[in-house]
Amino acid sequence: MPKKLLRVALAGNPNSGKTTIFNKLTGTRQKVGNWPGVTVEKKEGEIRRNGYDIKVIDLPGTYSLTPFSIEEIVARDFILEENPDVVIDIIDASNLERSLYLANQLRELDCNVIFALNMADLARSRGIHIDAETMSKLLGVPVVFTVGNKGEGLEELIQTTIDQAESSSGIPDERKVRYSKDIEAAISELKDAVNAHTDETFPYNPRWIAVKLLEDDQIVQERIRQKMGEPAESVIETAQQLRGQLMSRFDEDPEIVMTDERYGFIAGIIREAVTHTTLRRVDISRNIDLVLTNRFLGFPIFIFFIWAMFQITFTVGAYPMEWIDAGVGVLSGFVDGLLPQGLVKELLVDGVIAGVGSIIIFLPNILLLFFCISLFEDTGYMSRAAFLMDKIMHLIGLHGKSFIPMLMGFGCNVPAIMATRTLESRKDRILTIMITPFMSCSARLPVYIVLAGTFFAAKAGTVIFGLYLLGIVVAILTGRLFRSVLLRGFEAPFVMELPPYRVPMLKSLLIHMWDRSKMFLKKMGGIILVGSVVVWALSTFPRDIDYSRDYHTEIDRIQTVYAEKIQEAPPDRVAALKSERQALIRDVNKARSTEKARKSYIGRIGHLVAPVFEPVGIEWRGSVSLLTGFVAKEIVVSTMGVLYAVDADEAESEVLRDALRNSGMTPLSALSMMIFVLLYVPCLATVAVIARETGSVRWAFFNVAYTTGVAWIAAFIVYQGGLALGFGA
Numbered sequence: 027m028p029k030k031l032l033r034v035a036l037a038g039n040p041n042s043g044k045t046t047i048f049n050k051l052t053g054t055r056q057k058v059g060n061w062p063g064v065t066v067e068k069k070e071g072e073i074r075r076n077g078y079d080i081k082v083i084d085l086p087g088t089y090s091l092t093p094f095s096i097e098e099i100v101a102r103d104f105i106l107e108e109n110p111d112v113v114i115d116i117i118d119a120s121n122l123e124r125s126l127y128l129a130n131q132l133r134e135l136d137c138n139v140i141f142a143l144n145m146a147d148l149a150r151s152r153g154i155h156i157d158a159e160t161m162s163k164l165l166g167v168p169v170v171f172t173v174g175n176k177g178e179g180l181e182e183l184i185q186t187t188i189d190q191a192e193s194s195s196g197i198p199d200e201r202k203v204r205y206s207k208d209i210e211a212a213i214s215e216l217k218d219a220v221n222a223h224t225d226e227t228f229p230y231n232p233r234w235i236a237v238k239l240l241e242d243d244q245i246v247q248e249r250i251r252q253k254m255g256e257p258a259e260s261v262i263e264t265a266q267q268l269r270g271q272l273m274s275r276f277d278e279d280p281e282i283v284m285t286d287e288r289y290g291f292i293a294g295i296i297r298e299a300v301t302h303t304t305l306r307r308v309d310i311s312r313n314i315d316l317v318l319t320n321r322f323l324g325f326p327i328f329i330f331f332i333w334a335m336f337q338i339t340f341t342v343g344a345y346p347m348e349w350i351d352a353g354v355g356v357l358s359g360f361v362d363g364l365l366p367q368g369l370v371k372e373l374l375v376d377g378v379i380a381g382v383g384s385i386i387i388f389l390p391n392i393l394l395l396f397f398c399i400s401l402f403e404d405t406g407y408m409s410r411a412a413f414l415m416d417k418i419m420h421l422i423g424l425h426g427k428s429f430i431p432m433l434m435g436f437g438c439n440v441p442a443i444m445a446t447r448t449l450e451s452r453k454d455r456i457l458t459i460m461i462t463p464f465m466s467c468s469a470r471l472p473v474y475i476v477l478a479g480t481f482f483a484a485k486a487g488t489v490i491f492g493l494y495l496l497g498i499v500v501a502i503l504t505g506r507l508f509r510s511v512l513l514r515g516f517e518a519p520f521v522m523e524l525p526p527y528r529v530p531m532l533k534s535l536l537i538h539m540w541d542r543s544k545m546f547l548k549k550m551g552g553i554i555l556v557g558s559v560v561v562w563a564l565s566t567f568p569r570d571i572d573y574s575r576d577y578h579t580e581i582d583r584i585q586t587v588y589a590e591k592i593q594e595a596p597p598d599r600v601a602a603l604k605s606e607r608q609a610l611i612r613d614v615n616k617a618r619s620t621e622k623a624r625k626s627y628i629g630r631i632g633h634l635v636a637p638v639f640e641p642v643g644i645e646w647r648g649s650v651s652l653l654t655g656f657v658a659k660e661i662v663v664s665t666m667g668v669l670y671a672v673d674a675d676e677a678e679s680e681v682l683r684d685a686l687r688n689s690g691m692t693p694l695s696a697l698s699m700m701i702f703v704l705l706y707v708p709c710l711a712t713v714a715v716i717a718r719e720t721g722s723v724r725w726a727f728f729n730v731a732y733t734t735g736v737a738w739i740a741a742f743i744v745y746q747g748g749l750a751l752g753f754g755a
């Protein structure tokens with residue numbers, strides 16, 4: 027029997043449980059990609075039921091289909107242009123009023139929609155009783171209750187989806203939002219105008235087109251120009267005239283009036299279909315918020331959470347880190363023993379294993395960091411953080427909303443910068459983009475862990491926390507500067523959404539964490555591998571170095587001298603002599619590798635740029651590491667691994683730590699270097715995304731120059747200030 031195909035899209039507000047339901051429905055049969063042309067994630071999966079092959083698409087979460095943000099455009103376009111057989115709107119039943127706005131827009135769109143009243147458990151426990159039958163009748167749409175995280179109601183949801191696809195009747199216009207008389211009249215006139223110029227092949231619902239044209243929706247204007255050709259102009263012209271009339275009638279933009287009326291409609295439905303069976307419990311969320319967003323307590327608590335996040339990242343992460351470290355050491359030793367001396371072995375051991383190995387050990391830290399960020403998001407604390415930061419953000423002339431991308435920047439600057447798409451004002455966006463790279467991304471963490479761990483031992487967590495804080499402060503100062511010089515202006519205030527708190531589900535936390543950490547692993551195999559090999563090549567060539575001393579002869583001489591000594595010595599002295607010999611040989615070898623590194627290509631580059639970094643207390647090997655860090659900041663560590671641990675037989679990080687301690691680096695210069703790493707030029711990928719998101723290469727170049735300048739100045743102040751205060755040793 028031939029398989030019947032169905033395409034089903036999941037729509038819904040952010041946090042309504044879409045991804046949870048998607049995962050439960052499709053299990054592991056998922057494909058993750060991007061929507062064409064934009065970097066919003068697209069997830070697809072498959073279900074087989076009753077002879078149907080059901081392809082499920084997880085649309086981006088949106089509160090409406092008014093195309094203000096890229097998510098809304100993506101979601102709407104998909105429904106409009108791809109015509110899924112059924113759209114399942116996942117509704118947060120504990121938060122009906124907000125969810126029904128999107129639900130009604132879906133109905134207006136005339137797609138084949140069904141409603142999943144998710145979070146049915148929460149609604150129940152809050153004493154909200156929803157009469158599904160009434161609701162379904164009022165709205166003309168099938169309604170199914172679900173509890174996404176427990177998988178309840180999902181079979182019924184699939185069955186209803188199939189039934190709906192088979193019956194496939196649209197929603198009659200009478201069942202949709204009824205606007206007030208003047209607006210309905212305008213809609214009707216416009217609808218006729220649309221109908222007059224189209225036939226059955228016209229793909230959109232004429233009433234919906236009329237509504238959108240009255241709302242002055244630019245994208246819809248574009249669409250009908252494409253589909254209708256010449257006559258579109260006259261339709262748009264009519265729409266503009268009607269808009270003008272409505273505007274003078276209501277003294278308000280029609281879209282505002284229509285939004286109000288939609289909420290009125292929703293309030294009506296809720297009155298009909300929802301009863302509160304118990305006295306409405308004092309909202310737990312509100313109680314929690316009394317503390318967490320308290321005027322005095324809120325901010326210290328927020329700082330504490332962030333501090334705790336880094337403590338956990340650092341202390342808990344230390345254990346698996348040791349295991350991986352040991353594993354890398356074993357692997358390195360194994361390959362070392364396996365291969366004959368030569369370039370291939372050096373490439374593998376000193377290039378690939380040392381380079382990638384020095385970074386893979388940070389995987390636990392990064393997983394933990396992302397876990398904490400997911401925890402903030404899934405519990406609903408993230409928006410409280412934005413809310414708390416609102417005041418501080420106002421100092422820069424930005425809203426708390428801009429803080430969410432900035433907070434995401436702790437994970438990775440690239441998605442953070444893309445997250446600025448939710449900001450509506452272009453100036454706000456550019457400003458947020460310009461300051462986000464100061465948020466210390468997870469790639470910088472390995473550098474801190476190595477340097478702070480080596481030089482600040484027990485206080486490492488606090489030092490790292492201080493660095494993150496410094497990043498925020500610099501971001502704020504920068505924002506303030508730019509706002510008053512480059513990007514003047516301030517947008518109207520807006521209401522910050524505070525979704526209810528929720529106990530997060532471990533599985534969904536893990537999925538979110540993993541989704542983000544995958545990128546880190548991809549980087550390991552890609553840019554970091556290549557970077558490590560390039561750094562290794564630059565440090566190992568040219569091969570024919572003109573050494574200042576004849577190291578081989580020196581070693582031979584030590585061997586001969588000690589061979590004699592050992593033979594003549596009394597038996598109880600032999601062991602001491604042997605270790606003396608070993609120490610001497612190690613010193614010679616170390617001197618040789620140091621000279622080799624200094625005379626390699628990378629050493630030459632290092633010495634070329636050294637004068638620039640000398641005033642900030644960073645010696646040539648550090649300078650080179652910073653240069654290579656432009657590719658990806660993790661590479662700073664692997665470069666240090668190659669340059670400092672050149673004589674090590676193993677890629678173990680303890681070796682790097684010892685080497686750093688012996689290299690003349692002091693806590694002060696380590697701090698200076700960490701500050702530099704924190705503030706200087708974002709990585710290649712970030713620069714590219716800045717260029718793309720601002721639409722201008724000039725902003726990207728400007729950002730590179732500005733951040734690097736700031737980094738140097740800050741490091742200079744700290745280093746020279748520290749020296750003056752006597753912290754040099």
Ligand code: GDP
Pocket residue numbers: 038039040041042043044045046047087144145146147148172173174175176404528529530531534
């Ligand atoms: P999305 O933003 O719509 O993709 O939402 P997610 O699928 O990420 O879910 C947000 C949070 O709600 C997660 O922590 C889920 O575990 C939780 N969740 C999802 N469905 C339900 C439900 O029916 N009841 C309850 N109590 N929690 C749910």
Ligand code: MG
Pocket residue numbers: 041044045046087
């Ligand atoms: Mg999701």
